[in-house]
Amino acid sequence: MVTSLLVPAEAAGGPGPVVRQSAPARGLPVRGGPVRGFRHPGVVVSKAQLDRLRKRVRSGGQWRSSFAVMRRSRYASLGYYARPVEVVECPPGDRPGYGCVEERQDAIAAYTHALLWYVTRNRAHARKAAEIMDAWSGVIRDHTEGNAGLQTAWAGSSWARAAEIMRHTRSGWPHSRVRRFAGMLRTVYLPEVTAPVPDYNGNWDLVMTDAAIGISVFLDDRRGFNRAVRRFRARVPAYFYLRSDGPVPKRPPGSHITTPARVREYWFGQRRFVSGLGQETCRNFTHIGYSLAATAHIAETAWHQGLDLYGEVGNRMRAALTLHARYQLGARVPHWLCGGHVDPWMGPDTAVALNHFGTRRHIAMPQAQRAAQRLRRVGTDDLFVAWEALTHTKNR
Numbered sequence: 001m002v003t004s005l006l007v008p009a010e011a012a013g014g015p016g017p018v019v020r021q022s023a024p025a026r027g028l029p030v031r032g033g034p035v036r037g038f039r040h041p042g043v044v045v046s047k048a049q050l051d052r053l054r055k056r057v058r059s060g061g062q063w064r065s066s067f068a069v070m071r072r073s074r075y076a077s078l079g080y081y082a083r084p085v086e087v088v089e090c091p092p093g094d095r096p097g098y099g100c101v102e103e104r105q106d107a108i109a110a111y112t113h114a115l116l117w118y119v120t121r122n123r124a125h126a127r128k129a130a131e132i133m134d135a136w137s138g139v140i141r142d143h144t145e146g147n148a149g150l151q152t153a154w155a156g157s158s159w160a161r162a163a164e165i166m167r168h169t170r171s172g173w174p175h176s177r178v179r180r181f182a183g184m185l186r187t188v189y190l191p192e193v194t195a196p197v198p199d200y201n202g203n204w205d206l207v208m209t210d211a212a213i214g215i216s217v218f219l220d221d222r223r224g225f226n227r228a229v230r231r232f233r234a235r236v237p238a239y240f241y242l243r244s245d246g247p248v249p250k251r252p253p254g255s256h257i258t259t260p261a262r263v264r265e266y267w268f269g270q271r272r273f274v275s276g277l278g279q280e281t282c283r284n285f286t287h288i289g290y291s292l293a294a295t296a297h298i299a300e301t302a303w304h305q306g307l308d309l310y311g312e313v314g315n316r317m318r319a320a321l322t323l324h325a326r327y328q329l330g331a332r333v334p335h336w337l338c339g340g341h342v343d344p345w346m347g348p349d350t351a352v353a354l355n356h357f358g359t360r361r362h363i364a365m366p367q368a369q370r371a372a373q374r375l376r377r378v379g380t381d382d383l384f385v386a387w388e389a390l391t392h393t394k395n396r
Contacts, residue, residue, distance in 0.1 A: 038225075040168040042304035043161050043214040044297050044352065049395045050165070054119045066390045067119065069379055075105070075112040075386075078124055082106050082135035091145040100151055103140075106132050107158035108386050114165040115387060126171040129162055134177050137184040143192055152192035153208040154384040157297065159185065160214030167218070185215045194227065198255035202239040202279045203287045205231065205252070206294035207384065213301050225305070232298050232309060239291055240316035241277045249273060272336045276316075276323030282338035288324055289349035292317070293385050296352035300392075303356070310356050317353055318365065325371040346371070347381040351388035359394050 041047050056063035070076060083106060085099035113129035116122065136159075143152045163181055166173045193208040193215070209231045216224030237245070238252040249267065251257045257266050264271055268282035280287040295317060299309040310317070327333055328344045350372045357363040372389070380386040 038217050038220055038222075039304055039306070040217075041164045042301065043164040043217050044300050044304075045161065045165075045391050046304045047168075049391060050115075050118050050169075052395050053115075053391055057119050063390075066376070066393075069377055070112060070387050070390060071116065073112065073379060075109040075380070076116055078128055080109050080113075080128065080132070082109075082132040084136045084139035086139055086141050088140065088143045088148075088151060089145050090143065090147040090151040092147050097145065097147075097151075100147075103136070103151070103155045104158070104383055106136065107155045107162065108380055108382065108384075110162035111158050111165075111386055114162045114171075115391070117171055118165060118169055123172060126166065126173070129166055130171065130173045130177065133159065133163060133166070133173075133181050137177070137181040140184060140188055142188065149192050149195055149197060149208055150204055152189050153204075153211040156185065156189040156193055156211035157207065157214055157294075157384045158386065159189070160211065160218050164214070164218050182219055186219060190215055190219075190224065194224075196254065198252040199257060201283070201287065202235060202252065203291045203294070205235045206239065206291045206298070209235065210294040210297045210384070213298050217301060217305065228298070229302065229307070229309070232295075233312065236295055236313045236316060239279045240295075240313070240320045241273050241275065242316055242319060243273075243275045245273075247273070249277075249279070268338070270338060274323070276319030276321075278320055278324070281324070281342070284343035285324055285328065285346040286343070288320070289346035289381075290383070290385075292320060292324075292353060293347075293349035293388075296350075296356070300352050300356065314357070314361075318357060318363065321350060321353060321357075321365060321368040325365075325367040328371040329367060346375075347385060348372075348375045348378040348389060349381070349385055351392045355392040355395060359396055 039046070041050065053063075057067045074080070083099070083102040085102070088097075088099040088103050090097040090100040110129045110132040113125045113132070116125040117129060163178075163185070165171075167178055189211065193211040195208075197204045197208065209228050212231070213225060213228035215221075216228060234253045238250045241249045248260045248263045251263060257263055267279050270277065270282050278288045278291060280291065295313065299313065302309045324346065327342055328346055333340050333342050350368060354365060354368060354372055357365060358369070376389045379389075
């Protein structure tokens with residue numbers, strides 16, 4: 001599942017206004033204007049959502065059974081142990097790496113134990129989450145090889161979610177270890193996930209921005225948050241197509257993809273563009289899922305901080321969710337789409353987006369909901385998506 005590179009990256013897209021006012025839906029708070037003080041915990045999952053989750057699990061029913069899926073996972077074991085390395089080496093393709101799987105899994109385990117701590121109030125889970133994060137912050141110094149940016153993004157996004165919960169919920173995580181972990185995120189992860197990659201497959205840019213915005217909130221770094229928002233606004237329209245974009249998709253700002261022929265090549269040979277198509281649709285739906293998940297994570301984190309990015313890209317997200325769900329559910333693939341052949345596997349990547357559109361905005365998306373329902377018990381993709389059907393289904 002490692003993403004290959006296309007060509008070397010160039011400079012990122014030019015700056016633009018960080019905040020753009022969007023019209024609020026009736027009954028929802030106005031969400032626009034500059035983000036000043038951050039709300040914690042507020043990386044993908046908010047304190048209000050955590051409180052509802054805890055109440056639901058305690059009340060039993062379907063929520064307790066969904067919680068049990070997480071609790072029975074290998075990530076939830078109190079016998080889990082961290083496997084930190086000083087330099088994580090992640091080459092592209094099939095070449096073996098060093099520390100890559102271990103880092104991603106340990107980050108998900110830390111997040112899993114942070115959730116378990118909050119829901120159960122069992123301090124053994126808080127200690128385990130802290131133990132895993134402390135192990136890595138005391139050892140890691142760098143990421144190398146061609147997939148360093150993507151690897152750092154996958155792990156960094158989970159680290160930020162875990163650390164945000166642990167730091168802001170009276171978990172007992174010592175302040176000195178919090179500072180050390182923050183230093184790790186600032187010096188080892190943030191430089192990697194903010195590097196420009198305009199000519200790479202777009203899931204890179206989106207997952208890197210997912211990590212960058214989460215780390216920025218944890219670090220109370222407003223400048224980093226605003227840079228992530230600018231990057232999001234530049235990449236999402238160049239990844240998910242709408243008919244209003246014109247006859248060919250928008251190109252990533254700062255890229256070498258400057259002609260219609262190069263755009264079609266970048267979109268894996270697709271020549272006909274319809275609303276909802278993604279840059280990697282004709283590659284496989286797995287990478288579309290990564291991009292949908294990352295887009296939703298970024299928008300969800302911004303939402304918790306008072307900024308409605310969903311309002312800016314919602315039409316693209318809904319079109320993409322609907323189009324890909326149709327073929328996930330078994331619809332015949334027309335010849336004009338990827339030559340009539342698609343790889344329709346998508347992981348548990350859509351719960352956060354569907355919660356926003358369905359629960360908050362009351363927009364029915366039946367095909368996308370049916371496709372997501374089939375994956376409710378998957379739980380995690382073992383990369384950077386974990387337990388989102390539990391944390392975000394019908395959870396405002």
